[in-house]
Amino acid sequence: MTDLATRPSAASSIRWAMTDIGTITKRNLLATIRIPEALFFSALQPIMFVLLFRYVFGGAINVPGGIPYVNFLMPGIFVQTICFGAASTAIGLAEDLQKGLIERFRALPMSRTAVLGGRTTADLVRNVFVIVLMTIVGLAVGFRPVGTVADYALGCLVMLLFSFSLMWGFAYIGLKAPTSEAAQLMTFPLLFPLTFLSTAFVPLQSLPGFLQGFAQHQPVSVCVNAVRSLMVGGPFHNPSAVWGSLAWSVGLLLVLAPLAVRAYRRLS
Amino acid sequence: MSSQIAVEANGLSKTFRNGEVKALDGFDLEVPRGQVVGLLGPNGAGKTTAVRILSTILQPDAGSATILGLDVVKQATQVRRIIGLAGQYATVDENLTGYENLTMVGRLCHLSKPEVRTRATDLLDQFGLADAGGRPVKTYSGGMRRRLDLAASLVTAPPVLFLDEPTTGLDPQSRLALWDVIDALVSSGTTVLLTTQYLEEADRLAKDIVVIDHGRVIAKGTPAELKADLGSTVLELTLESAESAASAAASLADLSTKAPHVDGPTVGLTVDAGPSVAAEALRRIDAAGFDLIGLNLHEPSLDDVFLALTGRKAEVDTDAIAQTSGRKGRRTKESS
Numbered sequence: 001m002t003d004l005a006t007r008p009s010a011a012s013s014i015r016w017a018m019t020d021i022g023t024i025t026k027r028n029l030l031a032t033i034r035i036p037e038a039l040f041f042s043a044l045q046p047i048m049f050v051l052l053f054r055y056v057f058g059g060a061i062n063v064p065g066g067i068p069y070v071n072f073l074m075p076g077i078f079v080q081t082i083c084f085g086a087a088s089t090a091i092g093l094a095e096d097l098q099k100g101l102i103e104r105f106r107a108l109p110m111s112r113t114a115v116l117g118g119r120t121t122a123d124l125v126r127n128v129f130v131i132v133l134m135t136i137v138g139l140a141v142g143f144r145p146v147g148t149v150a151d152y153a154l155g156c157l158v159m160l161l162f163s164f165s166l167m168w169g170f171a172y173i174g175l176k177a178p179t180s181e182a183a184q185l186m187t188f189p190l191l192f193p194l195t196f197l198s199t200a201f202v203p204l205q206s207l208p209g210f211l212q213g214f215a216q217h218q219p220v221s222v223c224v225n226a227v228r229s230l231m232v233g234g235p236f237h238n239p240s241a242v243w244g245s246l247a248w249s250v251g252l253l254l255v256l257a258p259l260a261v262r263a264y265r266r267l268s
Numbered sequence: 269m270s271s272q273i274a275v276e277a278n279g280l281s282k283t284f285r286n287g288e289v290k291a292l293d294g295f296d297l298e299v300p301r302g303q304v305v306g307l308l309g310p311n312g313a314g315k316t317t318a319v320r321i322l323s324t325i326l327q328p329d330a331g332s333a334t335i336l337g338l339d340v341v342k343q344a345t346q347v348r349r350i351i352g353l354a355g356q357y358a359t360v361d362e363n364l365t366g367y368e369n370l371t372m373v374g375r376l377c378h379l380s381k382p383e384v385r386t387r388a389t390d391l392l393d394q395f396g397l398a399d400a401g402g403r404p405v406k407t408y409s410g411g412m413r414r415r416l417d418l419a420a421s422l423v424t425a426p427p428v429l430f431l432d433e434p435t436t437g438l439d440p441q442s443r444l445a446l447w448d449v450i451d452a453l454v455s456s457g458t459t460v461l462l463t464t465q466y467l468e469e470a471d472r473l474a475k476d477i478v479v480i481d482h483g484r485v486i487a488k489g490t491p492a493e494l495k496a497d498l499g500s501t502v503l504e505l506t507l508e509s510a511e512s513a514a515s516a517a518a519s520l521a522d523l524s525t526k527a528p529h530v531d532g533p534t535v536g537l538t539v540d541a542g543p544s545v546a547a548e549a550l551r552r553i554d555a556a557g558f559d560l561i562g563l564n565l566h567e568p569s570l571d572d573v574f575l576a577l578t579g580r581k582a583e584v585d586t587d588a589i590a591q592t593s594g595r596k597g598r599r600t601k602e603s604s
Contacts, residue, residue, distance in 0.1 A: 016378060019375070019378070020375075020376055023372060023375045023376055024376075026372075027361065027364060027368075027372050030363065030364060030368065031361065031363035031364065034363040034364075034404060035363065099359055099362075100359040101359055101360075101361055103320075103325060103353075103359070104353065104359060104360075104373075104420070105376070106324070106325045107323045107324060107325055107348060107351065107353040108348055108373065108376045108377055109345055109346075109348035109349045109376075109377055109378065110376040110377070110378075114376070268284070268326055
């Protein structure tokens with residue numbers, strides 16, 4: 001019984017935190033594949049966006065530099081999709097809270113960061129699959145990335161890191177939301193302006209002047225420009241956007257992760 | 269650590285909604301090692317809040333509590349290693365199988381993988397879930413979920429177990445089955461703090477009962493002591509008709525400490541010295557020529573105790589509680 005009162009060393013705390021995050025990640029991924037209907041429809045939505053913009057709106061949108069709209073579009077759709085994917089962090093956490101699972105976790109001797117860490121890691125893994133799926137769909141509708149495979153992979157990493165940072169903000173929303181339905185509704189006022197008042201679907205020049213300032217500098221646009229620079233290049237070659245997106249991601253993570261962790265610790 | 273008290277709480281207080289709702293107001297508790305203590309109280313009395321503080325989920329505004337000598341606030345992580353929590357709100361993941369739920373909890377309690385596998389299989393066996401272990405929990409019945417929930421709280425074989433209304437919303441058969449499981453745990457030496465709003469459950473399982481209302485302890489003792497405190501025995505005599513019952517009641521009135529209660533052909537008397545008064549009552553009935561059909565002399569039930577202590581019936585509408593599960597339900601409950 002004497003070992004009960006001893007505190008574990010820092011090294012073993014970190015090791016256990018990683019193990020706990022792994023356990024929760026596995027649980028979340030298992031839950032995802034156990035509901036194939038949800039998996040199917042969450043994959044369907046971005047595909048419909050691709051088809052909608054590629055074949056319906058695309059013809060009306062002029063892209064500078066004479067490159068095909070589909071090449072302009074795909075990096076935008078990628079980033080929009082992984083932002084929406086990040087919102088599932090809010091919904092998942094709110095659901096776990098609502099069902100009482102988090103109550104059980106909080107009475108277990110597990111790491112205090114594992115519930116949030118495991119949720120965001122699982123959602124990140126999901127976003128990896130989404131990017132693979134979208135790449136295939138993109139190639140099927142005429143997306144022809146320029147540049148090396150390494151550039152393409154770097155583009156994917158840039159947006160995955162961005163989505164990971166956003167997830168901690170959505171985690172905060174999920175912990176504050178009264179129900180999972182409310183959590184979902186609460187993500188829209190953030191997601192819509194960020195993804196649509198951006199350079200994801202239209203060139204900056206086509207926006208009215210008063211929106212251009214916001215649309216040019218807000219983090220989703222910066223991320224889209226970074227991905228476009230790496231995957232499409234040409235007139236969109238923009239290395240400073242890559243650094244800009246990484247800076248946004250790290251900055252957001254440093255602010256949002258402690259906020260979410262604090263909200264988790266203060267649950268009542 | 270050598271203390272004989274497994275769970276101790278001193279002056280716990282907790283308010284919600286910026287002080288509007290006082291869930292606990294100077295709550296004290298002592299649970300001796302290896303015993304079952306029943307925390308009995310109506311909805312909103314503070315039972316769940318007390319358990320959530322004792323199981324480190326919630327921090328008290330004032331007061332302190334220890335589990336086997338470890339402080340629930342300052343040594344929360346160590347406390348979490350020696351407690352198990354099951355009940356209405358600590359729950360299981362319905363997308364995972366029963367086996368996966370148990371192994372997940374085992375891993376989160378930092379048991380080794382082989383240990384976790386053995387333990388999960390044993391517990392599924394022990395709780396009659398061996399066949400269902402490979403199925404997602406969403407296919408389980410309410411009784412099966414509760415058993416799995418209880419099994420999940422036992423993965424580490426904790427010396428102290430909190431059961432928060434373990435049978436609320438269960439059908440009678442599942443309730444009896446769960447009682448047997450809890451009995452077995454207690455005989456193996458586990459200390460149990462059980463909250464319930466069913467008097468029958470507290471009477472059946474707990475050695476000591478603590479009655480709580482408005483966040484405070486209003487009475488405690490063994491079920492027999494609590495009933496004895498009420499100070500009287502109930503004598504029920506059943507005659508051949510309601511008319512004879514009414515006239516018998518009049519001739520027996522001086523034997524009862526309260527006005528006799530007539531219900532159809534049955535006369536109920538509240539008496540101090542049970543057997544001798546019963547003999548006197550029988551003599552009078554015989555002399556008056558009534559036919560006696562039945563006689564029942566019994567101690568007051570916990571229901572009577574509860575009614576006397578809180579001024580209201582204990583068993584409230586539990587269907588409504590079962591329906592408002594989840595977070596919304598929890599908040600409503602604590603504020604009620």
